Amino acid sequence: MLKDHQLRPVDDLTGDRAPAARDAPHVPEAIPQEVPLVAFSHLRWDFVRQRPQHLLSRFASERAVWFWEEPIPCDHHLPYLEYHHFAEDKITALRPRVPHSWTEPARANALAELYRLFQQQTLQRTPIAWFYTAAMLPVLANGGAELTVYDCMDELSAFAHADAELIAQEAALLARADIVFTGGKSLYEAKRNRNPNVHAFPSAVDRAHFAAARTITARDPAQRTAGYFGVIDERLDLELIAAMADALPEWRIEMVGPVVKIDPASLPQRPNISWIGPRGYADLPAMLARWNVALMPFALNEATRFISPTKTPEYLAGGRPVVSTPIADVIADWGSAEGVAIAADAEEFAQAVRRFGALPAQGAWLTDIDQRLNRISWDQTQGKMSTLMAQCYRKRHAQRGAGGAAPAILRGSKPYDTLIVGAGFAGSVMAERLARDAGQQVLVVDRRPHVGGNAYDETDAAGVLIHRYGPHIFHTNSREVFDYLSQFTSWRPYEHRVLAKVGDQLVPMPINRTTLEKLYGVALTDDAAAEQFLAARAEPREPIVTSEDVVVSVVGQELYEKFFRGYTRKQWGLDPSQLDRTVTSRVPTRTDRDDRYFQDSFQAMPADGYTAMFKRMLDHPSIELRLGTEFAALDPSTLADHTVFTGPIDEYFNYRFGKLPYRSLRFHHETHDTPSYQPVAVVNYPDEATPYTRITEYKKLTGQDHPQSSISYEYPTAEGDPYYPIPRPENQDLFKRYEQLARELREVTFVGRLANYRYYNMDQVVGQALATYRRMGLSPAEAGMRQARVAD
Numbered sequence: 001m002l003k004d005h006q007l008r009p010v011d012d013l014t015g016d017r018a019p020a021a022r023d024a025p026h027v028p029e030a031i032p033q034e035v036p037l038v039a040f041s042h043l044r045w046d047f048v049r050q051r052p053q054h055l056l057s058r059f060a061s062e063r064a065v066w067f068w069e070e071p072i073p074c075d076h077h078l079p080y081l082e083y084h085h086f087a088e089d090k091i092t093a094l095r096p097r098v099p100h101s102w103t104e105p106a107r108a109n110a111l112a113e114l115y116r117l118f119q120q121q122t123l124q125r126t127p128i129a130w131f132y133t134a135a136m137l138p139v140l141a142n143g144g145a146e147l148t149v150y151d152c153m154d155e156l157s158a159f160a161h162a163d164a165e166l167i168a169q170e171a172a173l174l175a176r177a178d179i180v181f182t183g184g185k186s187l188y189e190a191k192r193n194r195n196p197n198v199h200a201f202p203s204a205v206d207r208a209h210f211a212a213a214r215t216i217t218a219r220d221p222a223q224r225t226a227g228y229f230g231v232i233d234e235r236l237d238l239e240l241i242a243a244m245a246d247a248l249p250e251w252r253i254e255m256v257g258p259v260v261k262i263d264p265a266s267l268p269q270r271p272n273i274s275w276i277g278p279r280g281y282a283d284l285p286a287m288l289a290r291w292n293v294a295l296m297p298f299a300l301n302e303a304t305r306f307i308s309p310t311k312t313p314e315y316l317a318g319g320r321p322v323v324s325t326p327i328a329d330v331i332a333d334w335g336s337a338e339g340v341a342i343a344a345d346a347e348e349f350a351q352a353v354r355r356f357g358a359l360p361a362q363g364a365w366l367t368d369i370d371q372r373l374n375r376i377s378w379d380q381t382q383g384k385m386s387t388l389m390a391q392c393y394r395k396r397h398a399q400r401g402a403g404g405a406a407p408a409i410l411r412g413s414k415p416y417d418t419l420i421v422g423a424g425f426a427g428s429v430m431a432e433r434l435a436r437d438a439g440q441q442v443l444v445v446d447r448r449p450h451v452g453g454n455a456y457d458e459t460d461a462a463g464v465l466i467h468r469y470g471p472h473i474f475h476t477n478s479r480e481v482f483d484y485l486s487q488f489t490s491w492r493p494y495e496h497r498v499l500a501k502v503g504d505q506l507v508p509m510p511i512n513r514t515t516l517e518k519l520y521g522v523a524l525t526d527d528a529a530a531e532q533f534l535a536a537r538a539e540p541r542e543p544i545v546t547s548e549d550v551v552v553s554v555v556g557q558e559l560y561e562k563f564f565r566g567y568t569r570k571q572w573g574l575d576p577s578q579l580d581r582t583v584t585s586r587v588p589t590r591t592d593r594d595d596r597y598f599q600d601s602f603q604a605m606p607a608d609g610y611t612a613m614f615k616r617m618l619d620h621p622s623i624e625l626r627l628g629t630e631f632a633a634l635d636p637s638t639l640a641d642h643t644v645f646t647g648p649i650d651e652y653f654n655y656r657f658g659k660l661p662y663r664s665l666r667f668h669h670e671t672h673d674t675p676s677y678q679p680v681a682v683v684n685y686p687d688e689a690t691p692y693t694r695i696t697e698y699k700k701l702t703g704q705d706h707p708q709s710s711i712s713y714e715y716p717t718a719e720g721d722p723y724y725p726i727p728r729p730e731n732q733d734l735f736k737r738y739e740q741l742a743r744e745l746r747e748v749t750f751v752g753r754l755a756n757y758r759y760y761n762m763d764q765v766v767g768q769a770l771a772t773y774r775r776m777g778l779s780p781a782e783a784g785m786r787q788a789r790v791a792d
Contacts, residue, residue, distance in 0.1 A: 030390045035146050036064040037128040038119075040136030042156065044069055045086060045093040048231060048258070049281040050310050051153045051183060052132055053089065054206065058382040060090035066127075067093045068139065071111060073100030079110040081118060094118065105601040108477050112141040119143045128389070134169035137176070141479045147393055148176050152191060153183035158302035160234040160261050167582060168764055171756075175771035178392045181385060184308025184329040193739045196775075199388060202333055204378045205313035209285065213318030214361075216289035226323075226353050227254035227291040229284055230311050232275075233261045234542075237299035237325065242268035243346030244297065248353060253295075256287055288318040293356045296324035297349070301543045308333070313376060316340075316369045321356040323349055337372065338365040416443040416624075419639050421631045422646030424453020425762055426752030428617045429484075429769035430644045435622040437773075442622060443639060445629040451614040454723070455762065457702075458611065462671040464698060464710040465609055469721075470665060471682055471696045472610060475600040476763030482602040484770060489613040491604035492703050496597040500684040502562050509684055510597065511555060511563065512590040519562075530591035547576035547584040554589050566688035571716045572663055572726065580727040605701055646752035648722055649738045657737045660757055661728075664720030668692075668713040676700075677709045691715060725757045732757075749776060 039056055045067050056065050074080075074097040082095040096114050098107050119127070129145035131137065133156055150173050157166040174180065174191065180198040182188040188200035219225070226248070228236075232255060245253050249272060258278040259267070267275055279287060288294065294315035298304045308329035315322050321339040324330045334340040339359070341352035359365060417440035420427045427444060428451065434440040450456050454469040473496045476482055500509040507515045513530040517523060524530045537556030541549045547568060551560045560576075564584060568576045576584060596603075606613045618625060636643050645652055650660045681700035685692060692713040699709050725731065735757040742750050751772050753760045760768065 030386075031063075031128070031147070031393045032125075033063050035125050035128060036066065036123055037130055038066045038068055038123075039130040039132065040068045040139060041132040042070055042135065043132065045084070045089075045091060048278070051151070051203065054204070054310075054378040055151070055382050055385070056130075057089040057091060058378060059386070062386075065091050067091050068115070068136065069093055069095050071096040071098045071107065073098060075100065079114055081114050104599050105477065108138050109601055111139045112479070115139045115143055131173055131177075133166075134173040135163060135166060137169055137173050138477050147389060147396070148173075148178050149181070149389065150174065150177040150179075150195075151181045151183070152187055155187065155190070155302075155306040158305065160303065164582065164588075168760070171758065171760070172764065172767050172771070175768045176774075178396070179388060184306065185332050186306040186308070186328045190306060193736065193743055197392070199385075201381050201385065202308045202329060202376075203310040203313060204376045204381045205310070205317050205373065206378055207313075207317045207373055209281075210288065210314045210317035211319070212285040213288040213320070216286055219290055219292070223252055224250060224357050225252040225254060225291045226293040226295050226357075227256065227287065228295040228297065228311075229256040229279065229287060230309070232257045232259045232267075235298055235301075235303045235307065237297050238266060238268055240297050240299075240325070240346055240349065241273065242270060244349045244353070245270040245273050247346050247350035248272070251353065251357075254287070254291065256284075284314070285318060288315065288320055291320055293353050294318075294320040294322045295349075295353075296322060296327070296330065298325045298327055300325060300327075302545070303543075312340075313373060317373055319361065319366060321359055321365070323352040323356065334372075337369060339369050414638065414640050416441045416640040418442050418642045418644060419634070419636050420444045420644045420646070422446055422453065422752065422754075423448075423451040423614070423618070423625065423627070424646060424752065425455065425765040426646040426755070426769045427644065428452075428614050429766055430646075430751060430773060431623050432617045432620065433770070433773040435620045440622060441624075443624050443626065444618065445626045445631060445634065447628065447630050449628045450611070451618060451625070451627070452611050454721075455610040455614075457609045460669065460671065460710050462706075462708050462710060464671065464706050464708060465702050465704050466669065466698045466710050466712065467610075467696075467701070468667070470667060470712065470714055471698070471701060472762065473598070473603075473701065474605060474762055475598040475603045476761075477601045478763055478767055479601075480770065481763045481766045485606075485613065485766065488616040489606040489608065492607045493603070494605045494701065494703070495603050496682070497595050497680045498597045498682045498684060499678075499680050500563060500686055501690075502686065506679065506683065508595040509563065510588050510590060511559065512595060513593050514595065527591040534589065534591065544581055547579040547581055549577075550581045550584045551576070563686050565686075567684065567686035567693060569688055570691075570693050572724075573716070573718055574726070578728070580729075582727055605703070609702065641747065643748045645748055645750050646755055648754045649735070649742060649750055649757060652748075652750075652755075653738055653741055656741070657734060660722075660734055660738070661726045661731055662722035663724040663726060664717050665723050666715040666717050666720060668715070669710060670712075671708055671710045673708055675707055675709060677711050722754060724759055725753075727759075 037059055039052065041052055043052060045053065056067065059065050072095055076097065077099060079096065079098045082097060084093040084095060086093065096111055098110050102110065126144045126146050128147045128149060129140055130149045130151060132151055132153060156162060157170065174194045177195055178197065180191060180195045181201050182191055182198065184202045185200050188198060192198045241253065251272060253273045254276055255273065256276045256279050296309060296311065298307070304327060307327060309327070312322060312330055312334055316339060323341045323343055326342050326344055331342055335342055341356065343349040343352045418434050420431050420442060423444050423446040431442045431444050435442045455472045456469065457465055457467045460466050498509045499506040502519065505518055507518045509515070513524050516530060516533055522533070524533055534555055537558065538554055539552050539556050541553045544550055544553055548560065551564045565576060568579065568583065572579055572583070631647065648660065677697045678695065682694055682696050684694045692715050694714050695711055696714070697709055697711050699706060742748070749772060750756065751769055752765055
C-alpha cells in the first residue's frame with residue numbers, strides 16, 4: 001500500500017496499454033419483450049384514468065406490466081399480496097396488505113420482502129422498475145432492475161399531508177434512476193439538473209375518446225353550462241369557484257370528480273353549483289358535451305406550481321374552450337391558443353366564460369386547436385419514451401458485455417485514475433468502490449488531519465470515546481446501505497432517545513403522549529385521546545409554507561413556543577417563520593408512547609467507532625491518503641483524469657457568484673468525574689435564553705464502560721465549518737447557478753451534502769455515493785488493463 005503523502009512520479013506509470021482482444025458484445029436494438037415492467041405508484045389503478053393508465057396500458061401491449069400500489073392495512077396477522085387483473089388494459093395491479101398494528105419499520109420490511117417473493121416466484125426476468133413516487137423506492141430494496149425509470153408526474157412533496165421524507169427519498173431515486181421523465185416543462189426545469197438523463201413529456205391526450213363530445217347532442221340550448229372534471233382536492237381554489245358562481249348567476253357550474261384530502265363540507269354551496277361526484281372515464285365525453293366552456297380553477301400554491309393538467313388537451317379535444325388560472329405549464333403549452341383564456345381572479349374568469357360561451361362550435365379557433373392536438377398523443381409519448389429507454393438499455397447492455405455496468409471514465413497516463421476531495425462518507429465510499437470494485441488507483445485528499453469528516457470520533461484525554469463534531473447516530477431504512485457499511489464494522493444496537501428541558505422538567509422529544517401528560521398533568525389513555533388533545537390545540541394554516549406553519553398547524557402556538565421557536569432561532573439564526581417548511585417537517589409528532597427519536601429499520605452504532613470504520617473502508621492498496629492537504633494547493637490536471645469533489649460547491653468555483661450561506665457549530669467539551677451525567681445521550685434546551693442547543697453524553701451513544709463521562713455543549717454560530725445549508729429560496733437560486741457550472745464539467749463529479757447544498761443524513765450520503773458510482777462505474781476490462789499498467 002502506498003504511504004500517506006507519497007506521490008509517485010508520472011514516468012513510473014507510462015507504457016503501452018493495449019487491451020486484450022475480446023469479441024464485441026451483442027447489443028439488442030430494443031428492450032426484449034420478455035423483460036417485464038413493474039410500476040410503483042401512489043395511485044390506485046382504478047381510481048381515475050390519468051397519465052399512468054394512459055402510458056402503462058400502452059407499454060402492456062409490448063410486455064407484461066405490473067402495477068404495485070400503496071399498501072392497505074388489514075386485520076390478518078401476516079402481510080400478503082392481492083392481485084387485481086384489469087383485462088382491458090392488460091395490467092395486473094398488486095395491492096400489498098399489511099397488518100394495521102405493525103410499526104412503520106416492520107411495514108417497510110414486509111413490503112420489501114413481499115416484493116422479493118413476487119420477483120422470485122412470479123417474474124421470469126429482472127424487470128424495468130418504473131416509479132411514480134420515490135416513497136416506493138425502499139420496496140425495491142430486495143430486488144434488482146434492468147432499468148430504473150422515474151416518471152415524475154407531480155411534485156408530490158408539495159401536496160397536502162405529504163411525508164416529510166419524500167424530499168430525501170426523491171433525492172435517492174434521482175441518484176439511482178437511469179432515465180427521468182417529467183409531466184411538464186416546469187417539472188423538467190426543476191429536475192433537469194438533478195439527473196443526467198431527464199426528458200420533458202407534457203400531458204398528451206386520447207384524442208379520439210374525447211372528440212366524441214363534439215358529436216354528442218347533450219346541451220340544453222336554454223342553459224349555459226361551464227364544467228370541470230378531475231380530482232377535487234387542495235389544488236382547487238374553492239373561493240374562486242364560489243366567487244365565479246356568484247358572478248355568473250345565469251350559468252350552471254358542474255364539478256365532476258371524487259373529493260380527496262379535503263372536507264366535503266368545505267365545498268362552496270350555491271344554487272348554480274352542482275357537485276356531481278366521480279364519473280367513469282367512458283362517461284367523460286358525454287359530460288363534456290353538456291358544457292359550453294371547460295374550467296380549470298386551480299389555486300396558485302405549492303401543490304400546483306409544477307402541474308401540467310391532462311385535462312387541458314382533453315377539454316380541447318372535446319371541442320370546448322378552456323378558462324384556467326395562470327398555471328405555468330398551461331400558459332407555456334396553451335396560453336397563445338385562441339380557445340384558451342388565462343384568468344387571475346373571479347371577475348376575469350366570469351368575463352372569459354361569457355366570451356367563450358359565444359364561440360361557435362366550429363371555426364378558426366378550433367382549427368388552430370386541432371393543428372396543435374395533431375402533434376400530441378399518448379401513443380407518440382409512449383413511443384418516444386420507449387425509444388429513450390431502449391437507448392439506455394443498449395448502453396448498459398453493451399457495457400455489461402464488455403464486463404461493466406455503466407459508462408467508463410477514460411484514463412490517461414497520470415499517477416491516479418481518480419482524485420477524491422474529502423475523506424468523509426461520500427469520498428470514502430467513492431474511493432472504496434473505485435479501488436476495490438473498479439480496480440482504480442485513487443488519491444484521497446482532505447484538509448483535515450483525519451478521515452471520517454464530521455463523523456470522526458476519538459478518545460479524549462480521559463480515555464472516553466467522543467465525537468469531535470457532535471453526535472452522529474446511524475439509522476437507515478436501506479438494507480443496501482446497512483449491508484454495505486457492515487463490511488467495515490460490526491454494530492452495537494442503539495435506539496436514540498432525546499429529552500428536552502422545558503421549564504424544570506425533562507420530557508421526551510419528539511413530542512409524544514408521555515410528553516403531553518408530563519407537561520399538562522393529564523392522563524391520555526390511548527392514541528385517540530392524545531390525538532384529540534393535540535387537535536384541540538392545533539391551529540390549522542393554509543397554505544403551509546414556513547417551518548412555523550408546519551408546527552403550529554399540528555400542535556398549536558403553545559407547544560410550538562415551548563419546543564421549536566427558541567431552538568430553531570438558535571440553530572438557524574432565523575425565526576421559523578423565515579425558514580422553509582422542511583426544517584421542522586423532519587421532526588414528527590406522535591400520539592403513542594414511542595420515545596425513540598428515529599423509527600428506522602436499522603438503528604445502531606459502529607462497535608469500534610466511526611473512525612475505525614473509515615480506516616477499514618480506505619485500507620486498500622490502490623487508495624492513497626493525503627491528509628492535511630488543501631485541494632487548492634493541487635493541480636488536478638496533473639494527478640488524475642477525473643475528480644470526485646465532496647466539498648462545498650461554491651468553494652470549487654472560487655465563490656464566483658458569492659458564498660452559499662451555512663450555519664456552523666462550536667463545541668465545548670468537558671469531562672466529569674461521574675459514570676453518568678444525564679439520563680439519555682442527548683438533552684435539548686429549546687428555550688432561547690440558554691445559549692446552547694443541546695448537551696451530548698457520548699458514553700450513552702457508544703456503550704463504553706468508563707468511570708468518568710465526557711460531554712459536549714453545542715453552540716450554533718454563523719461562522720466556521722459548513723454544517724447546515726440554510727433552506728431559503730434565494731439560497732437555492734444561488735446554488736442552482738453553481739449547479740449549472742458543475743453540469744458543464746465532464747471531468748468532475750460532485751457528491752455529498754456540501755457539493756449538493758442539501759442536508760443529508762449519513763445513510764443518504766452513502767446511498768447517493770453508491771448510486772453515483774453505479775452510474776459512472778468502470779468495467780473490469782479497463783480495471784484489469786489499469787492493474788497491468790501499474791505492474792509494469
